[in-house]
Amino acid sequence: MNRDFAIECESLGRIYRSGSIPGRGRETVALSDLTVQVPNGVVFGLLGPNGAGKTTTIRILSTLLTPTSGSARVLGYDVVKQAKQVRERIGFILGGDRGLYGRLTGKQNVRYFGALNRLNPKTAKRRANELLERVGLASAADTLVEEYSRGMKQRLHIARGLLTDPEVIFMDEPTIGLDPMGAQELRQYIPELVGQGKTILLTTHYMLEADMLCDEIALIDRGRLVALGTPDEIKRNFSRLTIFEIVVNQTTETLTAELSNIDGVQHVEASAEGIFQKITIAVKAGVDARDKIQATIGVQRIENLVARDPTLEEAYVSILT
Amino acid sequence: MTAFLTNFFLRAYYSYKGLFLWLNWTAFISNVFIAPVVFVVIVTLTGRFAGQSDSANSYVIGMATYAIPVILSGGILQSFCYERTFGTLSLIYASRSNRWVTYWSKGLLHYPNALLAASTSLFFGWLLLDLDFSGLSWPALIVLLLVISFSCLCFCLFMGNFAIALREWILPAAIANGIVLITSGVVVPIDQLPGFLGEIGRVVPLTHGLSALRAAFEGASLGDVIDDIVYELVVGLSYLIAGGLLFSLLEANAKRTGTYESAI
Ligand SMILES: Nc1ncnc2c1ncn2[C@@H]1O[C@H](COP(=O)(O)OP(=O)(O)OP(=O)(O)O)[C@@H](O)[C@H]1O
Numbered sequence: 001m002n003r004d005f006a007i008e009c010e011s012l013g014r015i016y017r018s019g020s021i022p023g024r025g026r027e028t029v030a031l032s033d034l035t036v037q038v039p040n041g042v043v044f045g046l047l048g049p050n051g052a053g054k055t056t057t058i059r060i061l062s063t064l065l066t067p068t069s070g071s072a073r074v075l076g077y078d079v080v081k082q083a084k085q086v087r088e089r090i091g092f093i094l095g096g097d098r099g100l101y102g103r104l105t106g107k108q109n110v111r112y113f114g115a116l117n118r119l120n121p122k123t124a125k126r127r128a129n130e131l132l133e134r135v136g137l138a139s140a141a142d143t144l145v146e147e148y149s150r151g152m153k154q155r156l157h158i159a160r161g162l163l164t165d166p167e168v169i170f171m172d173e174p175t176i177g178l179d180p181m182g183a184q185e186l187r188q189y190i191p192e193l194v195g196q197g198k199t200i201l202l203t204t205h206y207m208l209e210a211d212m213l214c215d216e217i218a219l220i221d222r223g224r225l226v227a228l229g230t231p232d233e234i235k236r237n238f239s240r241l242t243i244f245e246i247v248v249n250q251t252t253e254t255l256t257a258e259l260s261n262i263d264g265v266q267h268v269e270a271s272a273e274g275i276f277q278k279i280t281i282a283v284k285a286g287v288d289a290r291d292k293i294q295a296t297i298g299v300q301r302i303e304n305l306v307a308r309d310p311t312l313e314e315a316y317v318s319i320l321t
Numbered sequence: 322m323t324a325f326l327t328n329f330f331l332r333a334y335y336s337y338k339g340l341f342l343w344l345n346w347t348a349f350i351s352n353v354f355i356a357p358v359v360f361v362v363i364v365t366l367t368g369r370f371a372g373q374s375d376s377a378n379s380y381v382i383g384m385a386t387y388a389i390p391v392i393l394s395g396g397i398l399q400s401f402c403y404e405r406t407f408g409t410l411s412l413i414y415a416s417r418s419n420r421w422v423t424y425w426s427k428g429l430l431h432y433p434n435a436l437l438a439a440s441t442s443l444f445f446g447w448l449l450l451d452l453d454f455s456g457l458s459w460p461a462l463i464v465l466l467l468v469i470s471f472s473c474l475c476f477c478l479f480m481g482n483f484a485i486a487l488r489e490w491i492l493p494a495a496i497a498n499g500i501v502l503i504t505s506g507v508v509v510p511i512d513q514l515p516g517f518l519g520e521i522g523r524v525v526p527l528t529h530g531l532s533a534l535r536a537a538f539e540g541a542s543l544g545d546v547i548d549d550i551v552y553e554l555v556v557g558l559s560y561l562i563a564g565g566l567l568f569s570l571l572e573a574n575a576k577r578t579g580t581y582e583s584a585i
Pocket residue numbers: 016017018028029030048049050051052053054055056057579580582
């Protein structure tokens with residue numbers, strides 16, 4: 001049993017079949033041949049466009065769905081054959097409007113979950129109170145969940161997912177619907193959890209959040225792995241982009257189009273910056289476009305020019321387009 | 322052990338409160354008290370009108386006990402169906418809980434409602450329709466109501482699986498109630514049913530308990546009807562076990578097809 005990794009997926013695949021008439025149903029390949037290994041005690045980001053297979057992966061790892069091919073292990077236990085051992089050690093935050101009892105209060109929802117998972121009732125009660133406080137629901141703890149706002153429901157999902165004090169936590173878009181303060185609090189809480197030795201697998205569509213939190217990132221698209229590495233590696237090695245940020249004092253109507261025509265330029269974006277204009281140009285790595293760019297704009301018009309690595313978002317867009 | 326029991330009752334209570342949509346005064350009173358009594362009155366008066374006046378006792382007892390599966394199927398099938406509708410089924414499917422315990426905990430708090438509905442119906446049978454309590458063996462009545470409610474509870478838990486699979490509770494509830502109404506001898510005596518219906522009646526809850534209860538109103542003692550009581554218990558236990566197995570099969574199917582997340 002290999003305990004170096006908290007999570008291991010080996011050629012993991014999932015096909016959904018819909019339609020009840022045999023032979024006439026539709027097949028959706030949600031995940032194919034995904035191989036990743038997540039070390040203990042890290043935040044691992046699973047990123048990718050809508051429908052890429054992120055939730056499917058999380059459902060397989062939390063024993064809610066069986067893979068149609070390949071295998072996965074959590075803390076060394078097979079998610080299919082040793083589902084029971086896996087469940088003893090994981091927590092998940094699937095979020096959304098569903099998955100809660102609207103006719104129970106926030107606190108009752110959490111306590112039900114504790115009883116369902118055989119926590120000691122005293123411990124469950126204490127932890128429920130602590131976590132509700134922590135996610136900012138202390139004053140709404142005794143309000144019926146059907147009266148909660150969307151963000152309050154999301155906070156409740158978070159409190160409930162952490163109740164069992166799991167070693168491995170799956171978080172599917174945990175900050176969705178949270179207000180800026182709530183999102184920030186969670187972003188501060190996550191490193192704290194990792195500090196306690198927990199491993200977190202996280203999906204998000206906020207690239208800044210992923211960049212800030214994740215030690216490692218897997219980028220998947222249409223069920224396939226397209227990039228894997230630390231955020232810096234993703235930015236440098238996978239995107240193969242250099243970004244020029246240029247502040248100009250004067251611009252022409254056709255400048256953006258002219259810049260786009262330069263060899264190796266992938267993307268040009270212009271925005272106002274005070275009295276100046278800021279132009280952001282994404283250039284293929286390895287292509288030396290600096291001189292051509294300067295010539296096209298005109299050196300006398302350039303106030304400032306810097307070359308930098310792409311942000312995670314820029315890298316994401318360039319990898320996926 | 323106390324932790325286990327506390328958790329069991331917490332789950333029973335929260336799943337009752339969270340999933341039983343009749344849990345408000347209007348719905349509760351009309352379903353547990355008014356509807357069963359109305360049924361008893363209608364059927365008994367119809368029987369009298371049809372010239373079967375000597376069967377009045379038999380109709381009242383039959384319809385009063387029929388309130389038991391009706392209230393149980395309504396409550397329990399709702400709680401299974403809404404578990405899927407609300408998207409909370411995955412909490413169970415990914416939980417550390419023992420599935421048998423989970424499954425049984427869903428029936429616990431509906432049990433008293435069944436006793437309440439049947440007792441109310443019998444009381445109004447006495448008040449409005451001259452149900453004759455003079456020869457009754459009271460211990461037999463009490464034991465039989467407990468046993469019938471148990472076996473009907475097990476049957477409804479079994480049917481709960483269909484409420485999950487169909488994402489709908491009204492149809493399986495109607496089927497469950499229909500089977501019991503037709504084949505267990507509530508209105509038509511089981512020996513006068515066409516052959517196969519009578520055979521079904523043997524493996525349906527209520528049949529044996531009801532025949533024992535009618536005997537008890539005629540003066541039979543607890544000891545006289547013990548065979549029927551045991552039979553009724555065995556029927557209940559069989560559904561309990563079959564239903565628990567089906568519940569596990571559904572879970573396996575849910576994980577294989579991945580479709581149980583959807584409620585519509
Ligand atoms: N129950 C299901 N039945 C059929 N197809 C499904 C089911 N669930 C997901 N899919 C399909 O599987 C693919 C992956 O879906 P998944 O929910 O894993 O995507 P995701 O990466 O989580 O997307 P998002 O960012 O929108 O949450 C999609 O094409 C989706 O349509």
